[in-house]
Amino acid sequence: MADGEAPEEIVRELENDERAQRAVAFERTLRRKVAEAMRAEAAPSQLRRRVEALFAERRSDDEGDAATVGPAATRSRAFWSRRSVVGWTAVAAVAALTATLSVIFVRRAARPTLPAQVVAFLEQEHNRCVDLGDYFEQKMVARDEEEAAALLQKVLASQRGPAVDLRGAGFLLLGAGPCHVPGEGPSAHLLYGPAKSTVAARPLSVFVQRLPSSSAAATLLRPGVCYETLCGENQRDVVAAWRVGEVMVYVYCPDGASRLPAKALRALGAPSQRVALGA
Structure with a gap:
């Protein structure tokens, strides 16, 4: 939902879900802050690999949970919307924090100084x-x-x-x-x-x-x-x-x-x- 790619039926279903809307707003804010922080310096390759690993781990957990819960439960939109909003927002938060700290470190490391x-x-x-x-x-x-x-x-x-x-x-x-x-x-x-x-x-x-x-x-x-x-x-x-x-x-x-x-x-x-x- 934060990137506008969620199906319309999911968006309509969660329109009045205050918790979901707060989570989406939080994720959008994170995305904007990450974009602002990363505008000046390119993300280091090591950071990119760490973020990719986070998303891969999250995806693996979702697939594992779906297999454990069973097809009946996974047919419910509530199951996927709840896990997507909470789980992926957590991943985004970690990614944003890692990116921001990395940029701060790079900028400080390159700051002029007299030994x-x-x-x-x-x-x-x-x-x-x-x-x-x-x-x-x-x-x-x-x-x-x-x-x-x-x-x-x-x-x-x-x-x-x-x-x-x-x-x-x-x-x-x-x-x-x-x-x-x-x-x-x-x-x-x-x-x-x-x-x-x-x-x-x-x-x-x-x-x-x-x-x-x-x-x-x-x-x-x-x-x-x-x-x-x-x-x-x-x-x-x-x-x-x-x-x-x-x-x-x-x-x-x-x-x-x-x-x-x-x-x-x-x-x-x-x-x-x-x-x-x-x-």
């Missing part, structure tokens, strides 16, 4: 270098824009990296050095300090990494989008990340939840489209 280990590494490296102590001295082999540009060229090979000179955006390069951002490709770390000392001024770390096109970040993070996530002890620091071809750029800004340096991001070539996400 927690990457965010933690960026925070750790920034904090280890920001005091300009022994670790900074050992790591930061480049101390001016020319040396930093040469370092990026070595790390990125033929790929084009972001601008190194951020003086126009109010930041001075303090040092740059090779780094090991979690992932498959080589990377570099550039540390910047504010050109003017103010209460709101904070150092800035830029991490640049060359990624194979098959890597998770290259697959999930769409080019032309700047992704942002909060981090740090009080969720006040922010990491901005974007992809250009096989190059990933990460900007770590302490206490930047409300003061993300827009001019610096523009100078680095960050896309204007922003998407907030979780680490």
Whole structure:
């Protein structure tokens, strides 16, 4: 009845059956919700096989019940309408729930994200270098824009990296050095300090990494989008990340939840489209 294929005599017989009408309305709602949920992604083959098995099992049970009850009882429309409405509605409910959960899982699995280990590494490296102590001295082999540009060229090979000179955006390069951002490709770390000392001024770390096109970040993070996530002890620091071809750029800004340096991001070539996400 839910799909309009029931014989007219069955439809007329069940017109005033409140229980049957509620079941049909429920099944129609389920069908509509399943259609809406499955519109964006095709159902996985494994899900299709499970649903087919459910219907096959239901059909087998109906045939077995008919054989057990006997021909006299099965001649009654009430026998078939009762079993069809209740039994097939249950199958439809299970199928709908399975389909919906499957689609939700697929969508969540494909949702862009910055791996927690990457965010933690960026925070750790920034904090280890920001005091300009022994670790900074050992790591930061480049101390001016020319040396930093040469370092990026070595790390990125033929790929084009972001601008190194951020003086126009109010930041001075303090040092740059090779780094090991979690992932498959080589990377570099550039540390910047504010050109003017103010209460709101904070150092800035830029991490640049060359990624194979098959890597998770290259697959999930769409080019032309700047992704942002909060981090740090009080969720006040922010990491901005974007992809250009096989190059990933990460900007770590302490206490930047409300003061993300827009001019610096523009100078680095960050896309204007922003998407907030979780680490």
